[in-house]
Amino acid sequence: MKKIVSVTLSAALASSLYAAGYKIPEQSIKSVALAAAYVAGADEADAAYFNPANMSFMDEAQRFEIAFTGIYLPRVKYEGSQVVSTSPLTLRTANNESRSESFLVPHLHYISKPFGKWRIGLSLTTPAGLSKKWDQEPQSWSSREFTLRVVEFNPTLSYLLSDKLSVAAGIRTIFTDGKIKFTPPVPNTTNTYLNYDLDGDVQTAFGYNLAISYRYHETLNLAATFRSKVDLKEKGDATIDTIVNSTTVSTLSTKGRVTVPLPATLALAAALDLNEKAKIELTYERTFWSSYDKLVINFENASAYDIDKEKSWKDTNTFRMGLTFKNSDKLTTMYAIAYDQTPIPARTLGYELPDSDAYIFSLGALYRYSSEIGIGVAYLYDYKTEREIALADQNINGIVGKFSKGGAHLLNLSFNYRF
Numbered sequence: 001m002k003k004i005v006s007v008t009l010s011a012a013l014a015s016s017l018y019a020a021g022y023k024i025p026e027q028s029i030k031s032v033a034l035a036a037a038y039v040a041g042a043d044e045a046d047a048a049y050f051n052p053a054n055m056s057f058m059d060e061a062q063r064f065e066i067a068f069t070g071i072y073l074p075r076v077k078y079e080g081s082q083v084v085s086t087s088p089l090t091l092r093t094a095n096n097e098s099r100s101e102s103f104l105v106p107h108l109h110y111i112s113k114p115f116g117k118w119r120i121g122l123s124l125t126t127p128a129g130l131s132k133k134w135d136q137e138p139q140s141w142s143s144r145e146f147t148l149r150v151v152e153f154n155p156t157l158s159y160l161l162s163d164k165l166s167v168a169a170g171i172r173t174i175f176t177d178g179k180i181k182f183t184p185p186v187p188n189t190t191n192t193y194l195n196y197d198l199d200g201d202v203q204t205a206f207g208y209n210l211a212i213s214y215r216y217h218e219t220l221n222l223a224a225t226f227r228s229k230v231d232l233k234e235k236g237d238a239t240i241d242t243i244v245n246s247t248t249v250s251t252l253s254t255k256g257r258v259t260v261p262l263p264a265t266l267a268l269a270a271a272l273d274l275n276e277k278a279k280i281e282l283t284y285e286r287t288f289w290s291s292y293d294k295l296v297i298n299f300e301n302a303s304a305y306d307i308d309k310e311k312s313w314k315d316t317n318t319f320r321m322g323l324t325f326k327n328s329d330k331l332t333t334m335y336a337i338a339y340d341q342t343p344i345p346a347r348t349l350g351y352e353l354p355d356s357d358a359y360i361f362s363l364g365a366l367y368r369y370s371s372e373i374g375i376g377v378a379y380l381y382d383y384k385t386e387r388e389i390a391l392a393d394q395n396i397n398g399i400v401g402k403f404s405k406g407g408a409h410l411l412n413l414s415f416n417y418r419f
Contacts, residue, residue, distance in 0.1 A: 025285070025318075026380060027107050027125040029067050029414035033364025033378035035336035037283045037322030040213065040223035041271030044416060045109040048121025051223050051269075052156035052168035053213035055111050055119040063111040067376075067414035073101045073131070073406075076354055080389075080401010082138040091400065092138065098351075099133045121156040121170070128232075128262050130178075132352050139351040142397055145181040146352035148260065150174060150232065154209065164215040172207035174262065176200075176232045180297070183243070193243045194305070198256045198297070200236035207262075219273040229264040229291055233257065240305050255300040264288045277326045285318040289343035310396060311348050316341040320360075330368045334378070337361055346393040354403040356387035364412070374416035382408040 025036035028046035045063035082094035112120040130148040156170030207230035238256030269283040297307035322336035338360040364378025
């Protein structure tokens with residue numbers, strides 16, 4: 001498991017910034033094709049992750065899926081100013097673009113055969129991630145590099161209470177590491193900067209998930225899932241350089257630690273068979289981002305360099321709608337749209353995560369080569385709306401301007417096997 005996690009973290013690199021905040025809901029072929037409107041209707045090996053209660057309603061075949069998602073993050077464009085001083089008010093032009101980035105993220109899912117009324121599921125996913133890099137000032141003052149890598153191993157167990165009702169629970173084992181680099185100017189000095197460089201080791205944290213599915217009618221399934229909050233506690237080596245006139249005059253080597261929450265989520269969903277070929281799912285998701293109150297970075301025996309920055313994120317709503325259409329016995333196509341709110345208020349928006357509300361569009365196809373083997377492809381486009389921060393917003397990072405472009409493109413390829 002440790003080797004698998006290490007490979008996955010390396011492959012994921014930094015996962016991506018495409019869901020609101022840094023949570024990543026799409027973790028399989030169908031979830032990408034359906035923009036994660038895939039809870040009540042989860043019916044493949046990935047149900048082990050998206051709704052393990054549905055495992056009880058499946059036939060007795062074991063299921064396995066391996067999928068890879070290629071992610072492309074276009075440059076984020078910033079047009080505007082940076083507040084250099086508030087007394088007197090001094091602004092400088094800060095037009096710039098972040099780096100574009102690409103990643104390849106693997107996912108694994110497995111569902112066992114039934115053991116009486118019990119069934120076992122296993123998933124290896126990347127449920128969160130963040131990567132944003134700015135090479136030039138003033139963005140590099142707070143976000144020269146901000147990387148968060150997350151991998152989750154999630155064993156689940158379902159129990160069939162009746163022909164209509166199933167429940168499930170699982171253990172979330174979260175592995176995480178990351179990097180933080182930023183170079184802020186020292187207040188009340190000239191050409192003097194502190195260069196922070198933190199490199200986290202792989203850490204482990206735990207949580208849980210719960211699910212319930214109710215077959216109200218043979219054509220209608222209702223479901224609810226809950227994933228607990230997990231505190232991602234990063235620890236590792238840190239160096240802090242003091243730079244004067246582009247020359248490093250001193251270097252402090254220490255240990256640093258930071259805690260970032262992976263928020264709790266609640267999903268409520270209904271999947272309805274419109275006819276023998278078409279199924280529609282509506283999913284409402286509540287993400288409890290208000291647990292991210294502040295970002296605190298502590299340094300061992302160097303408390304004078306500690307960082308304590310307000311975040312004050314807010315809970316968000318996501319609305320998803322997906323359509324699955326059975327074109328033939330071999331081919332199934334999927335289409336979806338979603339609206340995803342950002343949790344970040346104007347006051348605390350930063351260059352490391354210049355987030356905004358998003359509209360998501362996706363489609364995909366799953367082809368049954370045989371009764372045992374399926375192959376799939378899916379594409380998702382995450383369109384980030386423009387976001388403008390005014391001087392009246394009193395942004396704590398000194399931002400007065402507009403973010404545009406950004407968003408994400410995802411291409412997923414999968415192999416499904418029943419046996």
